[in-house]
Amino acid sequence: MENLLGSHVGLEDFIFAHVKGNQKEVNVYKSEDSLGLTITDNGTGYAFIKRIKDGSLIDAVKTICVGDHIESVNGENIIGWRHYDVAKKLKELKKGESFTLKLIEPKKAFEVEQRSKAGKSSAEKIGTGRETLRLRSKGPASMEDMPSETKTKAIEKIDDLLELYMGIQDIDLATTMFEAGKDKGNPDEFAVALDETLGDFAFPDEFVFDVWGVIGDAKRE
CATH class of the missing domain: 1.20.1390 (PWI domain)
Incomplete structure (x- = not known):
């Protein structure tokens, strides 16, 4: 709230409130070695999807979005794992086989607008879940432009x-x-x-x- 009142967070910002939202179980066929998925964590054992590469295998699975908490992979509970362990687990999945992700959507608050696009019309909102999720030890999560x-x-x-x-x-x-x-x-x-x-x-x-x-x-x- 201090950040909000101090103008560090605008009301047009997009904020992930990482409390349990809707659960979903998604089956994915690993047709390529790379999933196009980047994982981050909050330092307390909860791994999240940070980025989904455009045109990637995961990008084609529209039910998987940036901000989703990964609860299990092929039935194995991964709560407590660091993000690099989760990434390694996903990388080691065999190509040509299907795998199952159990995901939990975060609660979302406020409308979405990229801070780096200040000055553009409010109609240019983010709604795809295909941007980059930035988690900070202090302050809110935010969505940022993907790098070049x-x-x-x-x-x-x-x-x-x-x-x-x-x-x-x-x-x-x-x-x-x-x-x-x-x-x-x-x-x-x-x-x-x-x-x-x-x-x-x-x-x-x-x-x-x-x-x-x-x-x-x-x-x-």
Whole structure:
């Protein structure tokens, strides 16, 4: 309420109130290796769908939306799992087979309008559930514009490198690494930035160099 009264949150904003809404069980045939799904969590054991890539396998399943809480995969309860564990579980599902997701829709409050599109008519509302869900430790969840295609591809490549070197996929971590390097002039500056922001991970030099290569390619496009 303090944020609302202080004009940090507008009445035209879209807010997810993550209390239990409608439950739904969805069967999906995994015809491709990639589902086009990005997972996040709130740090207390609840995983949510953060992003659905346009044109992806999941994008074609219109009953699955950004903001849905994933309760179980093929009957296995995943409450308590971190988002990268859920992502790994989904990635390991066999191609050519069907799987079942048990989802819970969040309660929604207020109408939807992207903050980055301020000034556009109120008729240009979000209603598709195909944008990006941003969860914050303080303040409300919000919907944000998806990044450019070049940035998205670079972050996905970094995410793949994370899996190669660390055995996990974490799109939030990959995004943080991209942001740390996008304005750096050389790999040494990038390495220093990584140490400042993500020093606890102790990334190997070879990995840092490979990530810098991805960022450099993106900057040249």
